[in-house]
Amino acid sequence: MQPVTDFKEHIRKIIHVDMDAFYASVEQLDFPELQGKPIAVGGSSDRGVVAAASYEARKFGVKSAMSGRQAKRLCPDLIFVKTRFDRYKEISQRIRSIFFEYTPLVEPLSLDEAYLDVTQNTKNHPSATLLATEIRQRIKEKTGLNASAGISINKFVAKIASDINKPNGQKTIPPDEVISFLENLDVRKFYGVGKKTQEKMYAMAIFTGADLKKMSLDELEKNFGKSGLHYYQIVRGIHLSDVKPNRTRKSLGAERTFSQNFSSEVFMEEKLLQIAEEVEKRLKKSKVAGKTITLKIKYSDFNTQTRSKTLSFFIASKSLIFEEAKLLLYQEKLKDSVRLLGISLSNLNNETPKKIDYLKEQQLKLPF
Known part of the structure; x- marks a missing residue:
């Protein structure tokens, strides 16, 4: 596919809404005694992994996916609370109902964030910026929680923008500012650039969007493979992915952190069967x-x-899932004792290839 070189024919009005420290904020909302205190949702001081941290805890360096033990070392006064996913889902559904008041084009990414395409909206309002402000106010009124938002011409830039004025803020990158914004941005802040890619780019003296833009498509594809075209286009403000209301699930799984580490595969088989049952x-x-x-x-x-x-066939039963997972467990010798096992299935039978018309968007007029 030939690269698209001009973003102006693909301008949409996209809002990325991201709830602020969602799980932790829900806990502080439901339990006022936790307000203003450093809390970690999930994990514990001995085992487990932090699922979310309040802003008070983040000041100490506590963050999601961190071990509870490390989090407690960083913040001795940290309060651990158990996850309550049913409650988070309940509030998430309320928030999504607000989104649908403005547009049918809503793509949830998780319980606490979503993309909204408001190019055409139910309010017939020309300003995506004012709509984002109104949506955040409605969320506050209906749930008591704060949300941040990013507003721009596509999903990629809107996602980056939503993080700029967190918490409880928003940032608009209008069409005439997109290129300068991306050129001045550190590549590590580009959504989708992970730690290894960042290190590789830094080693190549690619520190900002402007540095990235100097690279030819051939150079980027040579160094980053299929992602080369993606990097070539996003730094030019081009991201052709539509907001997909019916987002197809790519994988499904479950995992479990053990109360003690296991060194023998034999002792893990029972746990593996339990995980397989949950996956089923x-x-x-x-x-x-x-x-x-x-x-x-x-x-x-x-x-x-x-x-x-x-496999050459689809599986969904716990017996087959367990047997295949067990084969993978014994595939090679364990490197160390194990604290967590997880099983996931991908290449699902709900995936239907879809041809996308990349050139159907029309240039919009301001205001943005």
């Missing part, structure tokens, strides 16, 4: 099956390993 329940609920099974192993030193296998 989730597959049935979503009415899907998968061909590719992945076993996730997190060791006691927090290093993570994955082992995958693609």
